[in-house]
Structure formats: C-alpha cells, structure tokens
Amino acid sequence: MRAQLPKFLFVLASFAALAVFPHVAGKFGVDLATKIMIFAVLALSLELLVGTTGLVCFGQAAFFGIGAYATVLLSPSDGPASVATLLPLCVLLAAAYALVVGALSLRTKGVYFIMVTLAFAQMAYYVVHDTPLGGGTDGIYLMMKPASGDWLDLDKPLVMYRFTLACLLGTFVFLALLGRSKFGHALAGIRVNEQRMRATGFSTYPYKLAAFVVSGGIAGLAGFLFAVKDGFVNPEMMSWHISGEVLIIIILGGLGHLRGALIGAFAFALLQEFFRSEAIFGEFAKHWHLGLGLTIIASVALLPRGLVGIPTQLLGRKSGARSSGDLAQAASAKAGHAQP
Amino acid sequence: MDLTTFLIQCLNALQYGLLLFLVASGLTLIFGIMGVINLAHGSFYMIGAYMAFALAPFVAATVGGGFFTTLLFGLILAVALGYLLEWAFYSFLYTREHLQQVLMTYGLILVFEELRSLLVGDDVHGVQAPDFLSGSIPLGDMMTYPVYRLFISGVCLLLALCMYFVFAKTRLGMMIRAGSTNREMVQSLGIDIKFLYRVVFAAGVAIAVLAGMVAAPVSSVYPGMGSLVLIICFVVVVIGGIGSIRGALLASLLIGVVDTFGKVLLPQVAGVLVYVLMAGILLWKPDGLFKAG
Amino acid sequence: MHNPEILLRGTGISRRWGGLTALDNVSIDVTRGSVHAVIGTNGAGKSTLVNILSGELEASAGSVHLLGQDVSRWSQPRRARAGLGRSYQRNTIYPSFSVLENCRLAAQAMHQQPWAWWRSATSCTKSLQAAQDAAAQAGLQDLLEREAGLLSHGQKRQLEIAMCLATQPSVLLLDEPLAGMGAEETDRMLELLTALKSSHAMLLIEHDMDAVFRVADVITVLVNGQLIACGSPEAVRNSPEVRVAYLGEH
Numbered sequence: 001m002r003a004q005l006p007k008f009l010f011v012l013a014s015f016a017a018l019a020v021f022p023h024v025a026g027k028f029g030v031d032l033a034t035k036i037m038i039f040a041v042l043a044l045s046l047e048l049l050v051g052t053t054g055l056v057c058f059g060q061a062a063f064f065g066i067g068a069y070a071t072v073l074l075s076p077s078d079g080p081a082s083v084a085t086l087l088p089l090c091v092l093l094a095a096a097y098a099l100v101v102g103a104l105s106l107r108t109k110g111v112y113f114i115m116v117t118l119a120f121a122q123m124a125y126y127v128v129h130d131t132p133l134g135g136g137t138d139g140i141y142l143m144m145k146p147a148s149g150d151w152l153d154l155d156k157p158l159v160m161y162r163f164t165l166a167c168l169l170g171t172f173v174f175l176a177l178l179g180r181s182k183f184g185h186a187l188a189g190i191r192v193n194e195q196r197m198r199a200t201g202f203s204t205y206p207y208k209l210a211a212f213v214v215s216g217g218i219a220g221l222a223g224f225l226f227a228v229k230d231g232f233v234n235p236e237m238m239s240w241h242i243s244g245e246v247l248i249i250i251i252l253g254g255l256g257h258l259r260g261a262l263i264g265a266f267a268f269a270l271l272q273e274f275f276r277s278e279a280i281f282g283e284f285a286k287h288w289h290l291g292l293g294l295t296i297i298a299s300v301a302l303l304p305r306g307l308v309g310i311p312t313q314l315l316g317r318k319s320g321a322r323s324s325g326d327l328a329q330a331a332s333a334k335a336g337h338a339q340p
Numbered sequence: 341m342d343l344t345t346f347l348i349q350c351l352n353a354l355q356y357g358l359l360l361f362l363v364a365s366g367l368t369l370i371f372g373i374m375g376v377i378n379l380a381h382g383s384f385y386m387i388g389a390y391m392a393f394a395l396a397p398f399v400a401a402t403v404g405g406g407f408f409t410t411l412l413f414g415l416i417l418a419v420a421l422g423y424l425l426e427w428a429f430y431s432f433l434y435t436r437e438h439l440q441q442v443l444m445t446y447g448l449i450l451v452f453e454e455l456r457s458l459l460v461g462d463d464v465h466g467v468q469a470p471d472f473l474s475g476s477i478p479l480g481d482m483m484t485y486p487v488y489r490l491f492i493s494g495v496c497l498l499l500a501l502c503m504y505f506v507f508a509k510t511r512l513g514m515m516i517r518a519g520s521t522n523r524e525m526v527q528s529l530g531i532d533i534k535f536l537y538r539v540v541f542a543a544g545v546a547i548a549v550l551a552g553m554v555a556a557p558v559s560s561v562y563p564g565m566g567s568l569v570l571i572i573c574f575v576v577v578v579i580g581g582i583g584s585i586r587g588a589l590l591a592s593l594l595i596g597v598v599d600t601f602g603k604v605l606l607p608q609v610a611g612v613l614v615y616v617l618m619a620g621i622l623l624w625k626p627d628g629l630f631k632a633g
Numbered sequence: 634m635h636n637p638e639i640l641l642r643g644t645g646i647s648r649r650w651g652g653l654t655a656l657d658n659v660s661i662d663v664t665r666g667s668v669h670a671v672i673g674t675n676g677a678g679k680s681t682l683v684n685i686l687s688g689e690l691e692a693s694a695g696s697v698h699l700l701g702q703d704v705s706r707w708s709q710p711r712r713a714r715a716g717l718g719r720s721y722q723r724n725t726i727y728p729s730f731s732v733l734e735n736c737r738l739a740a741q742a743m744h745q746q747p748w749a750w751w752r753s754a755t756s757c758t759k760s761l762q763a764a765q766d767a768a769a770q771a772g773l774q775d776l777l778e779r780e781a782g783l784l785s786h787g788q789k790r791q792l793e794i795a796m797c798l799a800t801q802p803s804v805l806l807l808d809e810p811l812a813g814m815g816a817e818e819t820d821r822m823l824e825l826l827t828a829l830k831s832s833h834a835m836l837l838i839e840h841d842m843d844a845v846f847r848v849a850d851v852i853t854v855l856v857n858g859q860l861i862a863c864g865s866p867e868a869v870r871n872s873p874e875v876r877v878a879y880l881g882e883h
Binding site: 174177181182183184185186189192195196199200201202203204207210 | 687689708713718721727728729730747748749753754757799
C-alpha cells in the first residue's frame, strides 16, 4: 500500500485544486475547466476499455453523441427537465447502443475490432448527419438547461462546474473501485492473456461486453454534460475525429492508469490553448496544430509510458513486484494495447 | 436506370475503386510488411493533390512542361519524401507498440496539415485536366463520359499491373513477400531489411501521392481530403485483409460499387453504406476476405 | 473388483481440415489416480487431441465426456469450471502480476461474483486460500510476492501448473510441462506430477521419453492422427507397431 500513497495524494490534490479553482479563476477559466473535465469523463470511459481490458474502441464518439443528442431531444421545450430523470436516461440510452455495438463487435479481434467499432460509430454519425432525426448538419439547440429544484440549476456556470466536478469524481471513484474488484481483476487478466482466462474457467465474452456497456454509459454521461454546458449539439460530436482525440488523450496520459486519463485530458486541452494563444505566438497562433503535432510526437518518443510515467522515468525506478492489492492499475506495467 | 446510365455508374465505380486501391495498397503494404499503423497515409494523398495544384505553374515556368511533366516531378519528390520520412521518422516506429504508432502518426497528420497550410494555404482549389484529356466520349445516344476519368482508371490499372509484376515476378517482390512473413529469416539471408523497408515505404508514399495528383482534377483540392480518404482506406484494408494486395483490390472495387450505386439509388443512406458493408463482412469473416498474401 | 474411475473420456474423436485428417477415430480414457501419456511425432495430432478435449477446438466427429457428462458441445471455460484444468506448452502466466496474484486470479474463476463492484477482489478469502494451497502444491510457497516475469524458467513452468491447480480440478491436461527444463528442474517437476497423481486424473503430452516412462501408467501412441498403440509402458515399449512407427525414429 505504501507505493499507492503518492498516487493517492496526487489524485486527492488534483481534485482539491479543481474544487477551489473557481475561486481564483475568471469566467473563461471556469468555462475551460468545465469543458476539460467533461472530456476527462469521456477519457475515463475509454480508459476502461483500452487500458484495463485491452479493447481498442474507435467509436467512443457515438456513445458520447447519443448521450448528448438524447439530452437535447428528450428535454421538454417548455420548461427545464429534471436532472434526476434526464441524466440516467441519457446514460442508459448510450449504454443500450453500446450493448448492441459490443455484442456484434466483440466477435472480431485486434485491428478488425477497431474498425468495426468505427463502423458502428459512423453509422450513428450518418443517422444524425443525413436524416431529419438529428436536425442535420446545423445541429439542435437545447432550449432550457435541466435543473433539479432550486439548488441544482445547471444554467448557472458555477453550479455546472461543481456538478461536472462531482460527476468526474464519482466516475473516478467508481472506476477505481471497479478496478480493484473481481470484475476489474478479470478484465485485467483478459487484457494480458485472454486464452489463459478461458482455460481457467472465465467466459470472457460477457466480461468484455459488460465493460463495453459500462464504458458506453459513462461516455453518455459525458455527452449529457457537454450538451448541457454548451446548450447545443451537432453531428460533429459523433465524428471519428472525436473518437480519435479521446484515444490520443489516454495514450498521451498513459494507458492502464485512471489518472492517466485525467492527466491526458488536461494536458491535451492545455496544450491546445497554449499553442492557440496569440499572446505567446502572435501571428503564428493560427497554425497551432503544428506545435501540438510536434509535441505529441516528442512525447511518445521520449515518454513511452505516457505522461503518467514521468515520475518513474525521472527516478529511473524499475517496476517492482505487484502486491495483490494493486492489480488492475499495475497490470499495465507495459502499456496495454490490442495486438492485431 | 437505363443501360447507359448503368454503364456510366459502372465506369465511375471502377474509377473510384481503382483510385482507392492505389492509396489503400500502400497502406496495407506498410501495415502488413512493416507492422506500422500509419494514420498519416491519407496526408500523402492530400499532398499529392496539392502538389498537382502548386507544382503545375512552377513546372510550366521553369521547364515549360505540362501535365505529365508535373506528374513526373511530383513522383520524384514523393519518392524522395518517402525515403526521407522513413529514414527520419518511421524507422523508429517499427519496434513501438501499435498504439504509440497511432499517436505518433496522428501527430504527423497535424504537422502535415499545418505545413500545407503554411506553404499553400487553406483554400479549395480546382485543378485543370490537360487539354488533350479534357474531352468526352459518346456513350449510347445521348450520354457522354469524360475522357479524364477513363485516364484515371487507366493509370491505376497500369500501376496495379506494375505492382503485380514486381511482386510476382521480380526478386525484389519476392524479398518483400518474404519479409512480410519472416523478418529475421530474410535478414539472416543477407538481405538488407532496412533498405527493403525504405523501398517499400517510399513506394507506398509515391503511389499515394500519385493517386492524389491524378485524382485532383476530378475531386478538387481541399484541406479535409486526407482524413476522408484515410478512413475509407482503412475500411478497404480491413475488409480485404491486412497485408493482402488481392484483398485490397477486391475490397476497393466492392466499395467503389457500393458507394457509387448507393449515392444514386439510396442517397439518404449513401454515407453509411460502406460502413454497413464493412460491419457485415467482418461479422461474417472476422479476419477480412483474404489473409495476408 | 474395483472399477477405476474414468474422469475424462474421448470417444471416436476425429478432426478434419478440408482434405487433411488431423485425427482419425481416436479414443482415450483418463482415470483417477493415473497418468495417461500421449506421445507421437510432431504433427501426429497430440495438440489437436488435447485442444478438442479441453474445448478449444471442435471435433469433426466423436464425443468428450467429463465426469460422466457429455461435454462435447461445452465451451472451454464451462469445462474448466466443471473440473478440467489445462496447462500450456508455452507459458500463459501473467508476467507483471505476483505469483500469488497469478494463482488468485485463476482461483477466482470458481468464485467469480462479477457484480460485486464495490468489494475488493483480494478480500475473497476463498480464492486467496485456494491460491495459496495451489502455490504450495507446486512448491512456490516461498515466492508468493515475486513478480512472475522474474521467475526462472522452471519456476514459471511450476507456476503454470499452480494456476491449473488453483481451480481444484479433477482432471489435468498438461501440455509438455517439461519443455525447456534442465535435469534438476525435470526431476522436481516429475516429483510434483507424481504427487498430484493420487488425487487427479492426468493426461500428459511429452517428448521427453525417459520422463514419460518414469511417470506414466498408460501410454497412447499417435502417428499421423491415428492411434497405433495404447497400453502400459512395458506393452508400448515392446509393441512391434510402435517400434517400427515411432520409437525407432526417436
């Protein structure tokens, strides 16, 4: 447990910092931080699939988008929807699509699995892009943001910030508990050697499908938060560029660690803001993709285990034996990946 | 649909399919032989298209050449670019895990997009086909078909035949095929695997660039063209089976037909048809239509 | 007369791939308290037979009975939960986990409870106990905290066996447990196998002929997918068919 302390403190400190952040930041800062936290939730959802279970899903944007579109489509036009009913519903709908996609995709492996998940995401994209259901390329506006009583009015930025923070914390804690549970340990075993798990007596398909559904649901939660924050959804939320970005975020942060998803989301967003800043780059700021691209290349070249591996890389420590208590996170001493 | 329209759509499907095949074959080779997932492959296609646009006046001014000279110039530049890229960047990816390759080549996409933006700008451009290829040939009583599209199909077919010849009949092709199944053995036979990889990579890049150049008059030149072609190419490679050129050809033609006829017969769902096709094929044959070979 | 308890029975197993016949009408019984070795040249069909018995491969014809039940249609995990353990020729241990965790995760298969997401996996005393017992049986009780990837080759093979034992199976399918081992490690492994004999029914694939004749009670000889002999070690050693077809080349 002693090896756990620095990681635990880091996470605790991060959430504490996020909690007090609104007191020192202006409107722009709160807005940006809310957006980053939403992407952190999305990143966590993908981390469960990729880092823990070894399933590289390239269609996460679909579940994200379904959560968002459901939020808008199911909100009444005459008054605010109730958060208590709308949020679970959106999560469930996203999870339902994940059930369908997972049930079919898990019949394939490796790169083929990646592409089938992409295909299903593209199908969802085209449904909202080309049919009247999703309002087409113009997107749809959320007329009134949801609320629950007087204390939870998500129309107010600070309330939204705290609510998002609570969702992020809740997701993190949930996934942390899941990771150390029997279910989480089984997923880690499936990632390392699915054949051995089967030979031992685990029916691996239901486990993978369950992970897929949970992941989809959490992505739907992120979609709900995004739709509420921006008050607007459009088909680009379901594009493969988003799926790709989330994947990039968790690889950048470091696979196999929940905090990797957090770090990746913040690092990616902050890097974008940095390179986009005209104050620093002046005229060149409109070519911010260049700086971002070079940074990504450099980070992979220099940090093979992602940003989360920086402390161990700096201290030159070799990974020691994992005690039974630190399994799902330790299982990725090597960054997990799907082997085609 | 009458016969002439059907024929026109068939020709369109053939042209689109063959063009896809050119780009996808480079992707499947690089993935199948070197084990590298290259997300930036679509960027090479985009680079080719922008080269057709940007090089033409330059070539006309300096050498006085026309369309084919521009193509030649572009091809030489592409081979040089491919060679350089492999040496400076991709050769470091062979030992990396696939997800790291994904991340690095994603970074490369961003770099390419911005370099293009800096050098040539972000505008959409049209490229003129050379005069002698700009006509149309009559089809049936009332329809005509653009000669240039036939030219595209012809070029692609020619290149495909060249590739077949190299793979099946030359020593280089044999080494490439051997290198894809057993890297160490090929090395122990004294064949310089590094050189082999460099050649394969440069060829893959050159073919993709050439495809972009040749397609430019028909598809026009715009910033997002790389990502679009990339996704479809991955679909081709996956349907056809990773590393299989034969599979890439079959899959490209299949997609060409489905996409072209889909746009005409079912325009509402045309965009999604290709993905439905892919999902369907993979659920039937989870390893693609052909295994490597 | 005491009827020996047949825990695993394969009847008339055939496996064809297109025009190629990998196994032709092979039957095999594995009884409690005995080691049944399967030997044969490379490509004789030994791995195919074991894969069909374990459930990883479907037979073209024939049936498999485990503890009296027809499991021919059962998936591998289901057979494993019913008491069929399997070790592999190439190690399938989890290198980054500790020895204890390797065994505990294996033992978890019998106490899965996947819905209890709030409960820590290591709080399950049953799986921990089963893991410790299995590790001790395999002689790894002093290495519980060691990272599995850092073990010596022989110790890894022991761990491979321990993971089989963690689910407390009645039948063990062991695929070349001695692969890559030196003389001393081989002796230790054979001691282990002999110790396991009394409570399990064991099927063993091995190339090491000395080891086979030391530990096996029954030997089946496969050549080109066909069963050419089955009997006690002495009978097999003296069988003319075997001498011609197999032992002669060995």
